[in-house]
Amino acid sequence: MSERITQRIEVFGRVQGVGFRPYVHRTATALGLDGWVRNINGHVELTASGRSAALRDLVASLREHPPPLAAVRRIEVTDVPGDEAVVRSGFTVRTSRADPSAAPREIPPDAAICEACLRELFEPGDRRYRYPFINCTDCGPRATVIEDLPYDREHTTMRRFPLCSACAAEYTDAGDRRFHAEPLACAVCGPRLAWDDLTGEDALRAAVKTVEGGGTIAVKGLGGYQLVCDATDPVAVAELRRRKRRPAKPFAVMVRDLKAARRLARISAAAGDVLMSPQRPVVLLAAQSHLPEVHPGTHRVGLFLPTTGLHHLLLHELDRPLVVTSGNLADEPIATDDAEAHRTLGPVADGFLTHNRPIHARYDDSVVHIVGRTALVLRRARGYAPAPLSLPVPAALPLVGAGAQLKHTFTLVEDGRAHVGTHTGDLADAATYDAFHASYADLSRLTGIAPRAVAHDLHPGYLSTQWAHDRPFELRIPVQHHHAHVAAVAAEHGLTEPFVGVAYDGLGLGDDGTLWGGEILVADLTGYRRVGRFAHAPLPGGEAAVRHPARMALGYLHGLEPLGVPRPAPWLTRVFTDRLDEREVRMVRAMVERGINCPQASSTGRLFDAIAALLGLGDTVSYEGQAAVALESTAGSLRADALPWRLTRVEGLWVYDPAPTLTALLGGLAAGVPVAQLAAAFHTTVAEVTAALVGRAVAAGAPRTVCLGGGCFQNRRLLTDVGRLLRTRGLRVLTGNAVPVNDGGISFGQAAVASALLAKEG
Structure with a gap:
């Protein structure tokens, strides 16, 4: 018989609230090991004694076959001296212990009811028959009820419900599915x-x-x-x-x-x-x-x-x-x-x-949403958040990505782990801003991450930017909005080398003080240079244009950046303007011609809005992206050739001039071409334009990996068509999977950029 040895094993990752201690107990007992396991802050610690082969099998099982909801990030094994060996007393689950020095800690997300609990829910003979709050170690509330770590019942909102004798027996039975299931309850002792x-x-x-x-x-x-x-x-x-x-x-x-x-x-x-x-x-x-x-x-x-x-x-x-x-x-x-x-x-x-x-x-x-065979997260909240994601460049000090204004999230970082907070919403709403404050305070306390640096957007009007400047961080790192978009994609895929970034969204402040939104960047995680863009067009009334796509269309018709091709002729624009209020048309045109409250933007999202309005799909909207959604829905799966388009060179950048596109679109409307065909043709146009802009960059020496980011790539048709055209050129194409491509991913991108910059500066 081989000599007994003793080892201390620490398991890091999502290992609390997922039935990990019961799993360790069952596995160690089956292998004939003696010892104990316990929660310590956000990870699991165990000491096991037995044959060396059995200990190797235990570690392999923990690493390769953890419980369904667990995610093992790292295992540390240390030999224990012989005089500290565990006595032959079997394997036990010990009381959890708090260690203030242990961080960061991982908070398990909530999990939907499992099949075993579902069967019991509708089994008339079961004691939890039709009990709404049924759960076990494999399912139920986690992040929504955890008040502190380590994850034990007394650290959750379930501490208000003392276990009845039947539940207590399950909780302490190592062979039961509810062994140490912290939200455990029944109709006798649980919520009602x-x-x-x-x-x-x-x-x-x-x-x-x-x-x-x-x-x-x-x-x-x-x-x-x-x-x-x-x-x-x-x-x-x-x-x-x-x-x-x-x-x-x-x-x-x-x-x-x-x-x-x-x-x-x-x-x-x-x-x-x-x-x-x-x-x-x-x-x-x-x-x-x-x-x-x-x-x-x-x-x-x-x-x-x-x-x-x-x-x-x-x-x-x-x-x-x-x-x-x-x-x-x-x-x-x-x-x-x-x-x-x-x-x-x-x-x-x-x-x-x-x-x-x-x-x-x-x-x-x-x-x-599903694109091909891949699930892409558009809003990262219940079930996903706040489980951490890996950063390709570890942070040199704890930091937070403050996020954007819309679809707000924040990201807490320590070392190479990025804890993306749950979706909050539009910070302009006072209650949402308060919710951000509360969520940040709670998650930073639970994870044990006390940020010393903050990465934030360039836009001074964003409340997230103001928050970053109002708090006593040692270091503030501004990150351009569209760089954050494409950096989020790159970082999610572990990319540290340079890439081409395509950032298409509504609006973001550029490093030149203008509004961007249709950008081609050559970038890495530490920086970028702009090599292409969409043409500028005015936003009549500023932010009001976002809520009024018809105004945006008038901005394109009367104020599109002159790039050598005439805008649509007046007789042709009447296909659109004749159905609008004449006074509003005159007012907007005067604003555009005089440059009154008409900031210029190179925005893909605003061009989509304008096209939707020209096609009669919505002159006003009640939610962000409504016009673009209608345009994509109208195009459906219909295939259509591209409308005319043109690239031109402006101040060292390749620029898409949509003037020929607009003229052809209005001409099609005048000729009675179906709206669905024109909507499909516009999608094809933008995809071809994108492939051409990226092609120009690659031909000039840019990398052959392309990261697609920004809210416009929520459009499944655009994402699919752009990806297909780029891949036919032999390019590697990446987009956000676990991290939203919209502004919900900005904080993760900011955190990735800040981590890389800190590493670069040494």
Whole structure:
């Protein structure tokens, strides 16, 4: 028999709140090892004694076959002297220990109900039959209930619910699926549903009756309140829109299972996998059965499956698709506090299905779309955040990426780990700004990261920039908006060498003080140079033009940067202007010609808005990107040749001049060419222009790796067409997968740039 040895093993990563200690206990016991395991702050520590081969097998199992929700980043093994060997007493789970010096710590995201718990939920003989808050070590609330680390029940909002004897027996039984499941509960000892004075099943029945009657209910979910109504009832959906002040933005729809999802949308194998994943995001899919009030202006519908036992019970009782949308008013953060929810959602909901488990941290639903066989995250929130991502260049000191203004996130960094905070929203809303403050304070405390440096946007008007300057950081690192976009893509893919960055979005402040948005950069993580752009056009009324695509169209028609090709002739522009208010046309034209409140922008997003308006797809919008969504939806899958386009050289940059494109588009309208064909042709045009701009850069010696970033690449057709054309040129094409290409990824890009700059400066 080989000699017994003892080793101390530390496991780092997402190893708390995922059943890791029970897994270690089972594995070590099966291998005949003695010792103990415990949580220590954000990682797991164990000491094991036995044959060397068994210890090797233990470490291999921890590294290669961890529990389903775990993510092992690193394992450190240290031999323990013989006089400290563990006695032959079996393997135990010890009480957790806090170590203030241990950082950073990893917070596990929430996980949707697992199949085992789902079976129990609907098994009449099970003691958790129809218990809405059922969970185990493989599923349930995590980030939304954790108040402190190490992850133990007394450090969560579940500390308010002492375990009954039956739950306590499961909690301490090493062979049970709920061994050390911290949110463990049952109907005897756990949270309870409430509807006014009703509780339990009576509360659920009241909520179901309200939805059946065409009403809207506010449901307390994992990371905040949700507003729920019958998705198949157009009157109910329209009334929810009116009350929520959300006239056009699509709603997410929750369905009972994949079979129900397939009745509403085309679902590929990749989409099915994401829908069924523990993250349970909203997945944007091609609609099969149109629900016009649910997703107006687009042929894509956002579907997701139930995340909790409560959602499953609602879907089981109602047996119909449900609108399940954020419990807030337009642009405000999702409500989490019960009193806050009743105050803000009282005018919206016809009743509240709530419970007495507090929500510690606010997490909205995540949003994903599928391109080919790849899932791309558009909103990184519940299920994904705040799990860290790797940075290719470790940070020399703790830092934070402050993010942008819209779709706000922040990113905390220590060493090579970047903890991207949950989606917050538009910081211009005071409540959202307060939510950012609270989320930052909470996540920095939980991870143990105290930033000494901050990376921020160049725009002085962004509240995130002002926040960065108002706090006592030792070092402030400004990062240009579009550099952050493409750096986020590069960093996610571990790229440290130079690349070509294509940054297409609405607006961002350039390093020359003008507004950018259609940029070709040659870059690495530490810097960039601009080699191409879209032509400038004025934004009549400044930010007001973003909400009025018709104004943007007039800006292009009357103020497009003169690059040698005439703008569309007046007789041709009347195809568009004759349907507008004559006084507004005169006013906007005068503003443009006199340069009054008309900042210039080289923006792809604003060009998309202008084209949508020219084609009659929306003169005004109620949410960011609405006109571009309508343009993409109108184009559909129709194939069309490109409209005329032209590149010209301006001050050392290759510039796309859209004047020929605009003239041809208006000519097509005048000739009666179908709007869908013109919309498709415009998409083809932008893809060809992009390939040509990148081609010019590569021909001049730029790298052959291309990173596509910016909100315009949420457009699946544009992303697919640009990627295909670039790949046919033999180029390597990357885009954001886990990190949103929109402004939700800016903070991660800022953090990546700041880390690389600090490393470069030594």
